[in-house]
Amino acid sequence: MAKQNKGRKFFATTATAALVASAIVPVASAAEFKDADSISSWAKEAVQFLTDKGFIQGDEKGNFNPAGTLTRAEAAEILSKALDLKPTGTEDFSDVNENDWFYNAVLATSPELFDGMGNGKFEPKAQLTREQAAKVIVQGYQLTGKADLSQFSDASKASKWAVSYLETAVENGVINGKGSLLAPQDKISREEFATMVKRTIDAVEDVTPAVASVKGLNAKELEVKFNTAVDAKDAAMTTKYAIEGVAVTSAVVSEDGLTVTLTTDKELKLTNGKVTVKPIKTKADAKVLTEEFIKLLTFADTTPVSVNSVEAKGTTAIITFDEPVQSEGTVSLNGTELSKDRYTLSGKTLTIKGLTAEQTYKVDIVGATDFANNIANPIAVNFTVAKADVDSSKPTVSTAVNGTEITFDFSEELMKQNLDGNATTEEYAKVTVGSTVFYLTDADTKDVSDKTVFTINAKTALGTATFINTNIKVEGQKDLAGNAGDAFEFNAILTKDTTPATLVSASTKMLVADDVNSTTDVDALYLTFDEPVKVDGNLTLKTQNGVVYTAGKVTAVKADAGFDVDGNGKIEGAEKNTVKVDIDLDSNSTYTFELAAGAVKDLSKNVTADTITFNVTTGSFETTPETVTDSLVFGTTPVVVTDNNVFTVEYAADVTATATTEANYTLGGKELPAGTQLQFVDGNKKVRFTLPEGSITANGNYVLEAKNVVDTKGNTLKNGKATTQIALKENIAPVASKVTVVDSKTFIVDFTESIADQNTPTGLTVKIAGSTVKLTSAVAAGGNLTVTTKDHYALTDNIVVDFKSTNLVDANNNKVKDGSVSK
Template sequence: MNILRDELKKTKSGYEITIYLADNQTEFAEELGNGGNSGAKASIADYVKKKYPNLKVTVAKVVLGGVVLGTIPLAGGAASAAAAGPTDLDKASGYAKSAIERLVTQGVITGDQTGAFNPTGTMTRDALTTVLVKALVGQTDLVNPETPTFKDVPKTHWAYQYIETAVAKGWIKGTSGDTFSPTGTLTREQLATILVRTLGLTDDNIKGASSALTFADKDAISSFAQDSVAFAVANGLMTGADNNQFNGKGSATREQVAVVVDRFVTNKDKLQEAADAVKNASFTATAGDPNTITIAFKTAVDTLAAEDVAVKTADGTALKVTGVTLSEDKKTATVKTDTMTAGTAYTVTVSKEAVKGSATVTAPAALEYSAKPVGVKKIQVNFGTAVADTAAVKIGVKNPTGTTLTVSDVEYSADKTSATVTVASNLVAGTYTVTAGGVQSTDLSTTFTAEAEKVAKIEFASDKAVIGRVTTANDPNFGNADPLSITTQFKITNQYGEDITKAKQSQLTISAGKGTYTLPSTGTLKLTSTTAYEEGDTVTVTTLDSDTNTFASAVLTVSAPAKVSEITIDQLYNEDNDTLDVGDTAGDFSLVLTAKDQYGMNITDPSFFAKDTVVSVSNTSVVNVDGGASTPNVTYDESLDKLVLGLVEPTTNNNKMTAGTSKVTIVSKTTGKLASFDVVVKEDVMVDTISLSAPTVAAAGSSISVPFSAIDQDGKEMTSVDELTAGVSSITLSDGKSLGNGISFKKDLATGKVNINVEAIANTGTYTMTVITGTNKVSTLKLVVTDAKVPTTISTVTDLTKTFAIDAEGEFDFDNITILDQYDSEITPTWGSGANEYRLTVTPSNGYLTYEDGSGGALTELTDGGVFVANTKGTTTVDLVLQQNVSGVWTNVADYSFKTKVVEKDDIKSYELTDISTLLNDGATGYTSDHDRTVVVNGLLSDGSKVTVPTTENYYTITTSNPTDLTVTDGVLTASYDGADFDDNGNLTETVFVTVNDSKGTVLEKTVTVSNNAVKYTKLELVDGTYGNKENENQVSIGLAALKGLDNTDTTTVAAADLKILAADVVKATDQYGVEIKTDNYSVVASGFDGATSLTDLGTGDSFYLTAVAGGQKIVFQVTISGA
């Protein structure tokens, strides 16, 4: 008897089966048709009994060729399986009732002792095992071992045979070696795992299947179950819960298990077919991101090319495979494709004979990667997923000009889905690009637009202005009320809520109802009058930031003089974060104080601190305070914006500190409130262990930074340059260098990390660095020095419009190119024609576009002042070749090509007038011609791309709404207004008109702001100078002889005059109009010497920090001595 298929139908008394015979069963059909041969009927009954041993089937219909040949009543069989079922099926959910009824009919589910099934109750491990085995294993195939496998499932356990059978088949495991936990609850993810095992699948068979999961809580599913859940869901065994959740760790209810087991039994053949396909597959595939598929082969494959792999959707649409890369062991292939559609299933087919097969992947959604500024130096990066390995993530930031910024810190959120990135320099207006490598197989990239830092809010600390106090130290009234002055406090914040009072207070316009103002310290406003202020009087104060029109005012009530009312000692401060030990200089340490008056306002004037407080020091033989307890010398530290009380050595023990603790206590005379701080002086700190790491780049001819981690004898990490230098016995290099002689500890100001700095090694090779710690432990590192850094690649061409109208010109010089060395770092070649110097040739492919010197002369090399000139309509390829003069022969090093296009005027469909920045009136203080503004007009093609057009009347004419005071010369605006023309904020507005010479009579217009406000310093930044070289945003280098010779009056020493010239050389000052302020009027202070103790003993490799102040702005940068 050859049966094609059968169908079951539920009836009141059981089931009716319809059996479909194959077309070649005519003889069997005749037997049934001739009154029903008893042998034929027996065959039918035997078939039903074997296939459905636990099912009550009462009638069989036999069909051949669409004709019912006969109906055969079936007696006995499994009729007894329909014994009385559970009594509480009415409590089951609607979706589960039919499944439960079928399993009851089959005898798979029965009631408990009370006759209840308890549909919504939790399924236990022994109950699930019993249901599975009853559904899938015949009674005669149960095992019944003499010795139990688990100590908690004895032979007397009601489910003993079922549990032993499931374990023997590998469907389920114990919770430990000899424990099964039969009454333990079952989770949904555990259920999926058990069901997948019953199909004979192993973890390796379904490895990677979890990539197809799209549940919102997929990451919450245990790692051991993710692949099983994916298979169960993909094959219809299980579905998700509400809101796209799977709820893997949720308990599986008895009715849920019944539904899943019923699906399993009903579709077992299809499920087994799917499982067998997975088991027999030669590979598995997963989609890691929208452009990457990873294929894991069971055996190594010699080669695999793009043509060996096909990726198609369900309807047969092919997705382009752009590349294939084999792993080193040749068992994994990374396949790059065009972008897959999120949530779409793709069939991956490998046609290579040895690994022929197919697999299905589901394209993941593209990560919602984004970035936004959250501080003037901070960027919040959202990855769109939790980062698996933060150490593998590399975040890069490029500013609007394409320059890569130094990332000084990355702090990840607790869930690792975002990070706050701190860069070393302030964000400026423009579009930034943020990349992240290591989050997925391809780098992520996004952009954000930042605005320049601006004043967003000015607020007063209180509604009181306190009467001043007499400050003359020898005056008998010192500290008493001075009714001719009052003070109040205020704060300025930027658009990110950051306090910028210190940087911006000098640019405020301040007026008061009585008195003239000064700003004696950060956030302190002092009013002085010739007539006395009386308590209870009110004074109106207004403040205005004219750049942003941010305004604040307050009506202040004159109140009694402020006195120190409350004190806290915040910390023991040292510029290098040193811990205080007996070998240190006490003066390098100070106690940082926060003092508040009776109004709750901060006190930053130290004049009356000693008068208002009592200071005591418990053990002056350990350490004392500056001035002593009776006359403490409290000062204001501008960099900390805090009061500080310095430490000094004891007058005993030869003026040296001793190890121990000295408690400093400060008490307010007004309130009696006190603050105490234990100043602990330790024995000399020594490096106990040090771990050396290979540097990222160790190139001959350049200094080398060796990363390390050093731990002191107390198990704490050491980060102080001074303590590290004193805390090791020696550092030597096999080329003869040693600590203090070509080797030093140096702090990178940009990152804050200390590295071991090795001065340039001339020759390549392997060198051994040996470090002996202060506790005589030895650490070594093989330092492999590679080839010297040389230019190798022309990386990018930036800030160049590549489409021109005929007769238009575009500047192209050294600022437009970026060149990299062989280590992918930016490098500036030594330009020139001498031996081993470099040039860059510029060769347009035809005469449509030529490269000229600005006066019509042809150029063949890149040069400052060079311009492209558009001559004739057409496309030109510009070839750039970097060449080196090698023994008198120009030898090609690198090349780069880009295409330009020259169009005719008629090709231009429209025009745009770009925004015009605020224009400074030529009568304002600080005005230079650089403050004038160039009017920029671009053409636009039909596709929206920009065209550089000639600045001639053939294209457009520029006029203004006030041609008398706002004039235009060669496209440049100059403002010449009388001071009376401006509003109270020092501004006025005009309109600039551009009349386009086209058939439409197009007129473009822009509003421009003209300001009469004096130039103010707003930004200081490092640049490459004539004498000093910018190494990064926080560091410059200069030769010692060059530094000594900056001031010609004395070339033998480094003096303050030299430092002032250096600051003027490498520091660029910018005003509020974005224009550079040319100045040499810097106040300078040198500190933080590394490798030297002062300016007098500087040597190669030494460094110090230079603080330069101009116009109320400050910059601190590291100066490294690069050579003699």
């Protein structure tokens, strides 16, 4: 098994869209297993479904062995079938060879889903644990989401690499706990794994492209999130957005195409201000647009600027803030204020020049002000300047030819250049096939998740020939550091496609609640071919649930292949070859259809001459779960301060354990003091914060900020965070520090800070020369304590004053700390 230079990218499709038509691959029913009665009731439906699809099968004795453990080889076999993966490359496992029954499955699922065991082996007989099963299923189906695992008392026992997969699997209902336990290292049984795969298939839903949320980030930025990736060029047009009272000056699209950050010309401050997002092309299919979005938004930036990151290399440090900064205030380097020529402020970044590599610096920024005129607390950042990176390596390229398609896989990302003399479009490299010239551009990127791979279709280079043996040359490429790659030439045979397309799978999805008395329900029939096609012809119903229709029911189909079946905003993998047919179907039914001869034509204009017959089975319509939004806020009276160390924060709705997670809060712009205790009180809306003594050093209003808190319905914090001011007082307990003798009956006790007046102190014991003495008076006044004894003492006598549960306090009502002071 040859090791590949770069791992094959994995493109997940909806599992039901990858099913082989049952007319082509007949399978047995799970009911035929000899031990079918021993399958747990909760697993029967899943085992039946996966068996009917041919994804799982019994052993040589005809048993399913539901409670038996699942091996890595068996799991690879099931997933390779469920995901319709082809054996195209894997790791070089020393214990796998072409004679193994699981060889193709391992080839298709590794290393994307199954990693080696660290010893260069696949270990096919090793049993799959719950956390390993979560990993391969979540990766395979590209699920998203995150759950709270604190409900499982043993969640901390999960391997670090497995936590996010387990969270996602729990969130999507793929894996359940065992009571209060997650049992991450328990072995997965065959019926458990079948159930997990079936739940995953059920969880995949179509998504209507739309704006998911709009929120103000700060006084100059507004964030638009989409539920599917949008076209970068279309989404970057400022004319697509309108915000009442301000103008949009720029629109920056995230790399994944799911988020657009808008910058405004002046302060973003809205009270029921109208925000409009016009229809935008989606990344996967420019013909599909998002729905127009209109929302009334109320937003004001009340949070001061803070530092997100520091990057220091060579002679420069770039400090990046979390929002655009109007004024940096004063900037000091190692205690010395810098002159304006030593730094520049631009948007969110403060760039400091003239530094020395491998030196450590401290930068203090005092008075930084954002565009809402919020003034930040003093900001201090410490960093060491790294040596500047020097890239001197040339980019190299590997190639592959398939028919007339040529793929170029470069060793690193390339720089855009004007290689063809046309300034309208920039290119990455020039390709000459025979005498025909092509250029690698963004439009040729084969995989948007890998910017180093390009594919061109060179069929024009063949002319009227069906194949040519020709020279191919790629040149002009440069990496991002400007290093020019060497020209690379090779010979290859390009072959024109003369083979008609074939149907490889058919599946359905119930898009609306079924009405058997109506013929206007519009559901989806997905036809997946072995290459991109155009379909123009009649689809005829032949049988339904065993009933033959002699006259047939005819649906006219006219569509091009390329449909986002899994709704992830991308048309990828088998989806590029998939045609969606709008048709009325009944739930839980079995159909036989015929697609007319000549209805299917591939991109090389080869026509499928024969009638295509296939079977499909429908499922049930599932309603969309309640929409989760960013609507969680603090309650009407968010904070009640009990004393200097304790305050209670109330939310407007019941919240999860995320509200008692220390890391989800900052106080005064800093992490909560070490030792802070958080606990629910009076239900699940109120959280009591108990600060450690000595953690507040000055009186004032401190901003408490909450992030990542989720309510019990899954709603997140409105605008991503919630802030409230808390009036706190210094909570450092005074400590007796010195005894000063005044005369033979009087002495004064000083403290680390002034104490409040008190005519009747309690919790006070005085020992002179080792014996407890009686006092005539003890009075706190003027910030210290004056004590008068009943009897005289000698100047040389030792005086010890003990404090225990005293009523002496400082100006902020902090009690004097228990302890002793002596002379």
